[in-house]
Amino acid sequence: MTGSKVPPSFRLAYVPGVTPTKWVRIWNERRREVPLTLIAVSATEASDVLRDRGADAGFVRLPIDRTDLSAIPLYTESTVVVIPKDHVMAAVDEVSAEDLAEDIVLHPLDDTLVWERRPGRPAIERPATTADAIELVAAGVGLLVVPQSLARLHHRKDLTYRPVPDAPESRIALSWPEDETTDLVEDFIGIVRGRTVNSSRGRTPTPAQPKRKRTETADARRKPAAGKSAGRNPRSGSGGPKGGKRGKPGRRS
Structure with a gap:
């Protein structure tokens, strides 16, 4: 339809030996409105697929041709x-x-x-x-x-x-075109790095809770605990220290 927007999607390439199941599951939980498509690529063609915009990001084996590509090393294999x-x-x-x-x-x-x-x-x-x-x-x-x-x-x-x-040893990295670091790419980087929803880049953090008024805080400190009287010793009947002795009454003249 003329003038209609193409719905967003995210294309993730991966080389043999990489299992992206965990990260795909988290993506589907957080970004249900953006379908993720997996694209299997060989280790030798991975960088070209990313550079030609055949995928938004991909799991690759290092070393790769880093021309125009960003990469975050993730783990090393035996x-x-x-x-x-x-x-x-x-x-x-x-x-x-x-x-x-x-x-x-x-x-x-x-x-x-x-x-x-x-x-x-x-x-x-x-x-x-x-x-x-x-x-x-x-x-x-x-x-x-x-x-x-x-x-x-x-x-x-x-x-x-x-x-x-x-x-x-072989190193696995997440790579993407360096001039295409979109919000969706940032979201996926956050998932791979283990960020929570509120800490992921590009997301609005949870607003800080407003501080209580000073008068409310002061009133709460002044309020006595349940079952206790404020500022009075139950034995002496005064505000003095617990266990204090009463003085002898004076003689009558």
Whole structure:
């Protein structure tokens, strides 16, 4: 209809391994009038989706191209190696990068881990995605080092994983176009950071309660407690200290 306003909405992108359920639930409780749409994106395309205004904000894996984008780091993930269940490393609790030296370690094109020196021996070709690399691990072609959430996301009964403590860690951040920090974006930042409704930016704080008049306060202080007389000692009948002795009566002349 000509001249009608487009109803507000909020588009939230997220990369594999991120579970935005909790934050979406809080949004729906606070901003019921603004529907939230989830958009699944790959780790490699996330920054371009935000920069091209394909989403208002998004959960991304760092590092990303920060040109024209703002980002708030949220948490860091542990890194694991995905292996067949019958692999010799399945018998230990954790694996070092040096332990992978003799194995083929797959390096998918959507990998975001930043290594100074990648462990293991490289495969002849790089898999296109992490999902493709998982299939190759299951086929016995090589091993895969990934953030733990991705190992869980692509879980298979014939595979398992072990922590790699000395491997680089993956950081998750909330990102958005820096020149599009709208009220809705501010509201979502507040939700992710755990702000309450009244403390969220862009919201009107609860007004302070007016102070009571001075005369009312003074009257309340002067009012005696229930069942007690004011300023009088029940034993002496006067305002003196409790337990005070009465003086002897004088002699009559």
